[in-house]
Amino acid sequence: MTAVPDRAKRPGPTIVTRLMENRHLGWAALAVGLVAPFVIATPYAMNIMTSAVIFVMLAVGLNIVVGYCGLLDLGFAAFFAVGAYTSGLLATRLSWPLLATVPAVIIATALAGVIIGGPTLRLRSDYLAIVTLGFGEIVRIIANNLEVTGGPSGIYGIPGLFGAEAADPVVFYYAALVIVAVAVLLAARLGRSRLGRAWRFVREDEDAAEAMGVHTYRIKMAAYIAGAIWGGLAGVLFAAQLSAISPASFTFLQSALVLMAVVLGGMGSTPGVVIGAVVISLLPEILRDLADYRFFVFGVLLIVMMIVRPQGLWPHRSRETARTAARSGES
Amino acid sequence: MLEVSDLRLAFGGVRAVDGLTFQVGANEIVSVIGPNGAGKTSAFNCVTGFYRPTGGRITLNGTDITGRRPSLIAARGLSRTFQNLRVFGDLSVLDNVRAGTHLWLRQRVFDVLLHTPRYRRSEQEATDEAHKWLDFVGLRGDRAGLVRNLPYGEQRRVEIARALARRPSLLLLDEPAAGLNHSEKAELLGLIQRIRDLGIAIALIEHDMGLVMEVSDRIVVLDYGKEIADGTPAEVRDNPAVIEAYLGREAGPEETEEVRGARTD
Numbered sequence: 020m021t022a023v024p025d026r027a028k029r030p031g032p033t034i035v036t037r038l039m040e041n042r043h044l045g046w047a048a049l050a051v052g053l054v055a056p057f058v059i060a061t062p063y064a065m066n067i068m069t070s071a072v073i074f075v076m077l078a079v080g081l082n083i084v085v086g087y088c089g090l091l092d093l094g095f096a097a098f099f100a101v102g103a104y105t106s107g108l109l110a111t112r113l114s115w116p117l118l119a120t121v122p123a124v125i126i127a128t129a130l131a132g133v134i135i136g137g138p139t140l141r142l143r144s145d146y147l148a149i150v151t152l153g154f155g156e157i158v159r160i161i162a163n164n165l166e167v168t169g170g171p172s173g174i175y176g177i178p179g180l181f182g183a184e185a186a187d188p189v190v191f192y193y194a195a196l197v198i199v200a201v202a203v204l205l206a207a208r209l210g211r212s213r214l215g216r217a218w219r220f221v222r223e224d225e226d227a228a229e230a231m232g233v234h235t236y237r238i239k240m241a242a243y244i245a246g247a248i249w250g251g252l253a254g255v256l257f258a259a260q261l262s263a264i265s266p267a268s269f270t271f272l273q274s275a276l277v278l279m280a281v282v283l284g285g286m287g288s289t290p291g292v293v294i295g296a297v298v299i300s301l302l303p304e305i306l307r308d309l310a311d312y313r314f315f316v317f318g319v320l321l322i323v324m325m326i327v328r329p330q331g332l333w334p335h336r337s338r339e340t341a342r343t344a345a346r347s348g349e350s
Numbered sequence: 351m352l353e354v355s356d357l358r359l360a361f362g363g364v365r366a367v368d369g370l371t372f373q374v375g376a377n378e379i380v381s382v383i384g385p386n387g388a389g390k391t392s393a394f395n396c397v398t399g400f401y402r403p404t405g406g407r408i409t410l411n412g413t414d415i416t417g418r419r420p421s422l423i424a425a426r427g428l429s430r431t432f433q434n435l436r437v438f439g440d441l442s443v444l445d446n447v448r449a450g451t452h453l454w455l456r457q458r459v460f461d462v463l464l465h466t467p468r469y470r471r472s473e474q475e476a477t478d479e480a481h482k483w484l485d486f487v488g489l490r491g492d493r494a495g496l497v498r499n500l501p502y503g504e505q506r507r508v509e510i511a512r513a514l515a516r517r518p519s520l521l522l523l524d525e526p527a528a529g530l531n532h533s534e535k536a537e538l539l540g541l542i543q544r545i546r547d548l549g550i551a552i553a554l555i556e557h558d559m560g561l562v563m564e565v566s567d568r569i570v571v572l573d574y575g576k577e578i579a580d581g582t583p584a585e586v587r588d589n590p591a592v593i594e595a596y597l598g599r600e601a602g603p604e605e606t607e608e609v610r611g612a613r614t615d
Binding site: 205208209212213214216217219220223224226227228229230231232233234235337338339340341343344345346347 | 459
C-alpha cells in the first residue's frame with residue numbers, strides 16, 4: 020500500500036466561488052457599512068441601519084450556538100435581555116458609564132449561559148429547543164414582574180455609549196459598526212479553532228466526537244456561553260441606542276427573527292449570517308411602501324427564499340481551501 | 351494495558367455480556383470473535399464508555415475506567431472505530447482526521463482571537479498530523495473535500511486515520527473489514543500490522559476469519575455473552591467449544607475443515 024495522495028485534477032472554481040471565498044471580503048463588507056451614511060444619513064435611516072448592525076451581532080452570536088454547534092436555541096432573546104438589563108440597571112441605578120458595564124455584562128451573560136445551559140444541554144435536539152423556549156419566556160416574565168427592572172415599563176434614561184451628550188446618531192452608528200465588525204471577526208476566528216472544530220464534531224455526530232475525546236457537555240456549554248456573551252453585548256448596544264428598554268423588546272418573536280436570520284443566511288457561515296441579519300432587519304423597512312401588506316410580503320419572500328435556496332443565501336463552504344489544506348512548506 | 355475482569359452488561363433480562371474476562375497486553379493484537387449477537391460490540395461499548403456495565407471492572411494502563419464517560423476514557427489513551435462507520439460526513443477529510451488531534455493539540459483562546467504565530471503553528475501542526483495519518487492509511491482521493499463524497503472503503507480509512515491521530519496506546523477496531531472487497535481486506539491486514547509496528551496495541555472485532563487468523567496474537571471467543579475460549583489462533587481453531595458455537599453440535603470433519611480453511615464471509 021503506497022502512500023501517494025492522488026491529487027486529481029478537478030475543474031477550477033468559478034468566478035462566483037472565488038469571489039465568495041475571497042479573504043478580503045470582510046473588509047469589503049465593512050467598507051459598505053462605513054460608506055452607507057454618506058448615501059443616506061437621515062435620523063430615521065441611521066436608526067434603522069444601527070438596528071441592523073446590532074441585529075448582525077445577535078445573529079452572529081446565535082450562529083455559534085445553532086450554526087457551529089447545532090444546538091437549536093429558541094430563547095436566544097434571553098441573553099439579549101440579560102445583557103441589556105444588566106447594563107441598563109448599572110448605568111441608571113448606580114450611574115456607571117455604559118462602557119464600564121461591559122465586564123459586568125460579560126460575567127452576567129456567561130452566568131446566565133451556565134444557568135440555562137446546565138440543565139438543558141444534557142437534552143438532545145427537540146427537547147433542547149422546547150426548554151430553551153421556556154427559559155426565554157422565563158427571563159422576559161421575570162423582567163416584567165420585578166420592581167428593580169421597572170416592570171412592564173422597563174428602564175429609561177440609559178446614557179449613550181460615550182456619556183449622555185454625544186448622542187449624534189451617526190457617531191453611534193460608526194461606534195456600533197466597529198464594535199460589531201470586531202465581534203463578527205472574533206466569532207469567525209473561534210469557529211476556525213480547535214474549539215470551533217469540536218463544535219462542528221458535536222453537531223455532526225456526538226458519539227463519534229465523544230470517542231475522539233471531545234467532552235461534549237463542556238464543549239456545548241462553551242458554545243452556549245460564547246453565544247450568550249455575544250447576545251449580551253448586543254444587548255448593551257441596544258440599550259445605548261434606545262436609551263430605554265422594556266420586556267416587550269425581548270419576546271419570542273425576537274428569538275425567532277434572529278434564528279430566521281441564521282437559517283436564511285446559511286447556518287455556520289459568517290458572511291451568510293451577516294447577510295441574513297441585514298436582510299431580515301432591512302427588508303420590512305424597504306417594504307414599508309406596501310403599508311399593511313408588508314409583513315405579508317415579507318413572509319412570502321422568506322418562504323420563497325427558503326424553497327429556492329434551502330442551504331441559505333450564502334452557505335458555509337464545504338471544501339477546504341488550498342491554504343488551509345496545505346502541509347507545512349507547501350503553500 | 352487493558353484488563354477486563356468479570357464484565358457484565360444486562361439490558362433488562364437480557365444478559366448481553368455475562369462475566370467476560372480478557373486482557374490486551376502492550377503491542378499485542380487481540381481479536382474478539384463470536385457469532386452475531388454474542389455480545390462483542392456490547393463489550394467494546396462498555397470498554398469505551400458508551401455503555402455503563404452492570405458489573406465487573408475495566409482498567410486501562412492501570413487506571414480504573416469502569417463507567418467513565420467516553421471522552422475521559424479516550425483521554426487515557428484509547429481510540430476506537432465504529433461498526434457502522436461514524437465519520438463526520440459533512441466535514442472535510444482533513445477536518446475528520448484533525449478530530450483526532452483534539453486531545454493533545456493546545457490552543458489558547460487569546461491566541462485564537464488574535465491569530466498569533468502560536469495559533470498558526472498549532473493549526474499547521476494539526477494539518478500536518480492529519481496528512482501524515484492519511485498517508486499512513488493510504489487514502490486515495492481528495493483530502494480537502496467532504497468525506498461523504500468518498501467511496502465506502504476510503505471512508506473506512508479516514509475513520510482509522512482519525513483514530514490514529516489521537517496517538518492512542520490502544521486501538522479498538524470494530525469490524526474494520528465489513529463491506530470491504532478482497533483487495534481492500536488484504537490492504538487492511540497490512541495496515542493493522544503496520545499499526546502494531548508503531549507500538550500500538552489493538553483489540554479487534556471481526557467476522558472475517560481469514561483476517562483474524564492471520565493477524566491475531568490471541569483470540570477471545572464469545573458466545574451468548576460468555577467467554578468460551580481464549581488462546582492463540584491455532585488453539586482456538588481446534589477448540590471443540592468454538593467449533594460447536596460456530597457450527598452447532600456434532601460437527602462433522604468436513605465442517606471442521608471449513609473453520610480451518612477460515613472463510614466465513
